[in-house]
Amino acid sequence: MIILKLGGSVITRKEEIRPTLDQENLQRISQEIADSKVEKILIVHGAGSYGHPHAHEYGIGNQIENNQDLTQKKMGFSITHQSVQMLNLEVCRALINEDIPAVPISPSSFIKTDKKRITDFKIDLINEYLDLGLVPVLYGDVVLDSDLKIKMAVLSGDQILQYVATKLAARRVILGTDVDGIFDRNPKKHPQAQLIPTVTSQDDLNFLEGAQTTDVTGGMSGKVEELLKLAQKGIESEIINIDKKELLKRALRGEDVVGTRILRKL
Amino acid sequence: MIILKLGGSVITRKEEIRPTLDQENLQRISQEIADSKVEKILIVHGAGSYGHPHAHEYGIGNQIENNQDLTQKKMGFSITHQSVQMLNLEVCRALINEDIPAVPISPSSFIKTDKKRITDFKIDLINEYLDLGLVPVLYGDVVLDSDLKIKMAVLSGDQILQYVATKLAARRVILGTDVDGIFDRNPKKHPQAQLIPTVTSQDDLNFLEGAQTTDVTGGMSGKVEELLKLAQKGIESEIINIDKKELLKRALRGEDVVGTRILRKL
Numbered sequence: 001m002i003i004l005k006l007g008g009s010v011i012t013r014k015e016e017i018r019p020t021l022d023q024e025n026l027q028r029i030s031q032e033i034a035d036s037k038v039e040k041i042l043i044v045h046g047a048g049s050y051g052h053p054h055a056h057e058y059g060i061g062n063q064i065e066n067n068q069d070l071t072q073k074k075m076g077f078s079i080t081h082q083s084v085q086m087l088n089l090e091v092c093r094a095l096i097n098e099d100i101p102a103v104p105i106s107p108s109s110f111i112k113t114d115k116k117r118i119t120d121f122k123i124d125l126i127n128e129y130l131d132l133g134l135v136p137v138l139y140g141d142v143v144l145d146s147d148l149k150i151k152m153a154v155l156s157g158d159q160i161l162q163y164v165a166t167k168l169a170a171r172r173v174i175l176g177t178d179v180d181g182i183f184d185r186n187p188k189k190h191p192q193a194q195l196i197p198t199v200t201s202q203d204d205l206n207f208l209e210g211a212q213t214t215d216v217t218g219g220m221s222g223k224v225e226e227l228l229k230l231a232q233k234g235i236e237s238e239i240i241n242i243d244k245k246e247l248l249k250r251a252l253r254g255e256d257v258v259g260t261r262i263l264r265k266l
Numbered sequence: 267m268i269i270l271k272l273g274g275s276v277i278t279r280k281e282e283i284r285p286t287l288d289q290e291n292l293q294r295i296s297q298e299i300a301d302s303k304v305e306k307i308l309i310v311h312g313a314g315s316y317g318h319p320h321a322h323e324y325g326i327g328n329q330i331e332n333n334q335d336l337t338q339k340k341m342g343f344s345i346t347h348q349s350v351q352m353l354n355l356e357v358c359r360a361l362i363n364e365d366i367p368a369v370p371i372s373p374s375s376f377i378k379t380d381k382k383r384i385t386d387f388k389i390d391l392i393n394e395y396l397d398l399g400l401v402p403v404l405y406g407d408v409v410l411d412s413d414l415k416i417k418m419a420v421l422s423g424d425q426i427l428q429y430v431a432t433k434l435a436a437r438r439v440i441l442g443t444d445v446d447g448i449f450d451r452n453p454k455k456h457p458q459a460q461l462i463p464t465v466t467s468q469d470d471l472n473f474l475e476g477a478q479t480t481d482v483t484g485g486m487s488g489k490v491e492e493l494l495k496l497a498q499k500g501i502e503s504e505i506i507n508i509d510k511k512e513l514l515k516r517a518l519r520g521e522d523v524v525g526t527r528i529l530r531k532l
Contacts, residue, residue, distance in 0.1 A: 074367040074398065074399060074400055075362075075365065075367050077367065077369070077400065078358075078362055078366075078367040078368055078369055078400065079362060081369060081370070082355070082358055082359065082362060082368075082370075085351075085355060085370065086355060089348070089351060089352060089355065092344075092348055093348060096341075096344055096345060096348060099341065100344075101340040101341050101343065101344040102344055102348075103343070103344055103347060103374060104347070104348075104351065104372070104375070105372075105374075105375045106370070106371075106372040106375045108369060108370075108371075109370070109371045109372045109375040109376055109391070110375055110376040110388065110391060112391060112394075120391075122376065122388065125375075125376060125378060125386075125410065128378075128410055129410065132340065132410070132417060133340060134340055134343065134344065144391065144394055144395065144398070151398060
């Protein structure tokens with residue numbers, strides 16, 4: 001079973017303040033997934049410009065100050081979820097157009113966190129969808145949190161990916177982003193930046209000058225942290241650039257492609 | 267706690283073959299809910315023209331004939347869910363526009379049936395949303411079914427309503443439709459049809475000339491069957507016409523309005 005993460009920066013125009021789809025990318029990526037003919041696949045996608053601006057604006061996951069703040073955060077929860085679900089609908093529409101039987105699985109409908117980490121997550125049904133040959137599509141969302149100080153939290157697609165990959169003992173995990181992998185410097189600023197082919201611990205990244213992209217869920221460093229947790233459990237993953245044509249299709253088919261592999265420390 | 271069902275025939279143009287929203291009705295109804303100032307409410311809505319044509323076309327819930335049929339039904343599952351979720355998004359958008367913190371709860375993400383009746387349904391999270399003052403919005407959907415002959419089923423909003431009302435011990439259950447209640451004859455055909463003010467058993471309805479409206483989930487007779495199950499458990503409900511202005515607002519405020527009450531048999 002393959003777990004594929006579609007980064008919010010690839011399927012949306014993340015630099016936009018308003019939710020903006022990258023329709024062209026989404027369509028091409030859906031086609032590459034269909035063309036790869038993978039049999040058992042679960043997809044998780046990020047929120048990009050559909051989630052981060054809202055979550056920021058309402059401070060979902062920040063401490064609740066008073067009743068008025070709670071009222072605002074509740075509306076913010078509602079609005080943020082509505083927005084990310086709209087993106088999810090677009091992703092599923094693109095997949096369905098390529099004859100992929102996508103089934104959106106809505107995190108806020110059944111997942112809870114405590115201090116922003118997943119506690120309740122019934123995985124059985126997702127397994128049954130996979131067994132039947134349907135393609136579950138999860139996404140970064142807002143969820144209820146047991147911590148009474150915050151009550152609501154942003155749940156990143158990356159944390160979902162890590163959780164699902166562990167529970168389902170995924171054979172492969174592919175993180176599709178808009179960069180070739182992890183670099184020693186920000187490749188968008190430094191043309192001489194070098195790609196790091198393998199990472200086995202957070203120490204490998206200490207020299208980095210901060211996250212290469214920023215979002216409410218922690219940017220690249222948050223992603224790698226989740227993937228290192230996976231690697232410790234024996235599930236290795238790869239970060240690849242799915243903005244580049246055919247790369248995802250080739251990776252799904254099992255070919256070696258350029259990227260960064262997150263491996264277990266020996 | 268009040269459970270409100272918004273009939274698919276009210277919020278969509280059910281006679282249409284293609285999914286068509288009744289935007290005007292939906293906006294007015296959302297406003298009436300907001301104006302009523304009810305504190306704790308859960309909403310379930312039907313699928314109307316967003317669900318029935320697709321579910322029919324692919325025969326979701328019918329016996330699976332062969333592999334080819336299964337492949338088609340899987341795509342049908344995906345397409346039907348996509349469509350009802352689009353309706354759900356519109357309903358939640360209308361509610362959010364009236365400052366109601368709606369949270370869609372997606373049945374296919376966590377509910378399973380066996381022979382088309384709910385078996386798995388974790389209600390805790392819904393309860394927590396209600397306690398926090400958010401408004402869960404559930405809907406008629408397609409779900410996985412344990413019966414290997416069908417594997418997938420249509421789950422009606424009415425069955426969800428019955429299940430949720432029982433588990434949450436709802437104080438009131440309001441079924442909003444496009445007719446005044448249950449009549450002794452089809453009021454759309456017979457101007458002399460008489461409204462039946464109370465129903466306590468299926469026997470009260472034996473004289474009916476078939477369901478007054480038809481849909482894949484059993485029409486009015488299917489609805490009354492679910493409500494009679496509720497009444498037997500001590501939860502009484504009322505069927506009212508929310509196509510008529512102000513009726514829903516008045517009912518939510520606790521006023522007596524025209525309709526049919528489904529009561530426990532004494």
